[in-house]
Amino acid sequence: MTTKKLFDYQNDENLALFVLIKAADVRVAKNGKQFIAFTFQDQSGQISGKYWDASDEDVALFTPGKIIHLQGKRELYQSNPQIKIYKLRLATEEEPQVIEQFIQKAPVQTADMEEEISQVLFEITNPNWQRLVRHLIQKHQADFFSFPAAKTNHHAFAGGLAYHTLSMLRLAKTIAAQYPQIDAALLYSGVLLHDLGKTLELSGPVSTEYTVRGNLIGHIVLVDEEIVKACETLKIDINSEDMLVLRHVVLAHHGLMEYGSPVRPQILEAEVLHQIDEMDASITMMTQSLQHAEAGQYTERLFAMDGRHFYRPVNDQQLTQD
Structure with missing residues (x-):
């Protein structure tokens, strides 16, 4: 039974x-x-x-x-x-x-996520970006592949941080193929780093809470600090345009200053990263809520989506209860 x-x-x-x-x-x-x-x-x-x-x-x-x-x-x-x-x-x-x-877990095995993300690293053709991203992923690897992406809302499950990042990478690759004017290496680098600060902002996958530095500083500033320290370690010029645009892409990923970003997106890849982040988070929140709704009924109201609730069509065959 x-x-x-x-x-x-x-x-x-x-x-x-x-x-x-x-x-x-x-x-x-x-x-x-x-x-x-x-x-x-x-x-x-x-x-x-x-x-x-x-x-x-x-x-x-x-x-x-x-x-x-x-x-x-x-x-x-x-x-x-x-x-x-x-x-x-x-x-x-x-x-x-x-x-x-x-504990809820990511729908993809950790080893598979590690392998897929590792392959994308080889597609970052800018040597400074690749060295930096590889260094920081390795530094935070254990937490990156086990932590949730949030305390609540989207990807709030074990492995959710890596799974959110992987989902965004898949979207980024499709979009970069459609729009060749996008610097794919910059976009991939930004995707891989944008939420890495959550390994410092959050306490872990069990009974997730915000750490003191998570509450007082936040993951966007925390990851920027990690980028600066990594540049010092790797002897990369932090004031080079390569590093300035990469830091901007990461710092601007929340889109609006009232949502935590110190700057709004000012280059193409920064805006694309922000839109990809919003899309993946929103689809995940809606999907999780719709899975718990009966066909022909509405979900609970989702605070992170302006308090809206969403209807599950009677003939919906894609969403199934866990």
């Missing part, structure tokens, strides 16, 4: 299963009592739930990274799924204890 996962349960259905606590934020309700805002996770996805009137002992016991047995009911709140918690307890030694069993 197959054990049901979080998203195997329907709205208003009671549930009882083991889950991983991905996040546990302690807050205070209007009545002055504290509660815990949980994010529960298994390989089918993530759902929130509030544990009311939490004691100090509950706060100390139910922390991120713990596997628990959860009893409750799935329901909707403002069009978003959540768990009404009846009861929870820590898993015993005889019950599931392997965290990896509850």
Whole structure:
């Protein structure tokens, strides 16, 4: 008998299963009592739930990274799924204890991603860019291929950072083939480096949080610092035009200054990189949400996409439940 996962349960259905606590934020309700805002996770996805009137002992016991047995009911709140918690307890030694069993993973094996990305490095024909990118990928390799691309929203699963990068590389190669005026080597270099700072911004694939430098500085500035340090190590002139345009492509990839980029795209490859990044992130967020929607129904509202929700057509044959 197959054990049901979080998203195997329907709205208003009671549930009882083991889950991983991905996040546990302690807050205070209007009545002055504290509660815990949980994010529960298994390989089918993530759902929130509030544990009311939490004691100090509950706060100390139910922390991120713990596997628990959860009893409750799935329901909707403002069009978003959540768990009404009846009861929870820590898993015993005889019950599931392997965290990896509850973590979503990239749909491509790590070794395959490593191989495909390695091949693209040979297509970076500018020697300084290739040396720099190869150096930084090797420096952060373990984290780059295991970290998520975000705490929530897009590619928020183990290996999501590398998978997001790989998806963007595939798009970049197709676009560069269509538009020969694009400097493919610059675009590929920018794609490979643009989110590398997330290995410093985030804590890792389990119960992902922002690090102190992630919160205070952010991945865009962090990766630019890595580029500058790598140039010093490799004896590459940081003020050469090669390095200035590469740094610009990376620094401008969020498109707008209010979204975290210190500059807006001012060269062709920077704008293309920004558009590719937006496309891959948006498609991934929509796909994950649509997979959890019934045919003929709407998804929950996606905060990262202006609070919109999306309709899953009745005859949709491409999206299937995990």
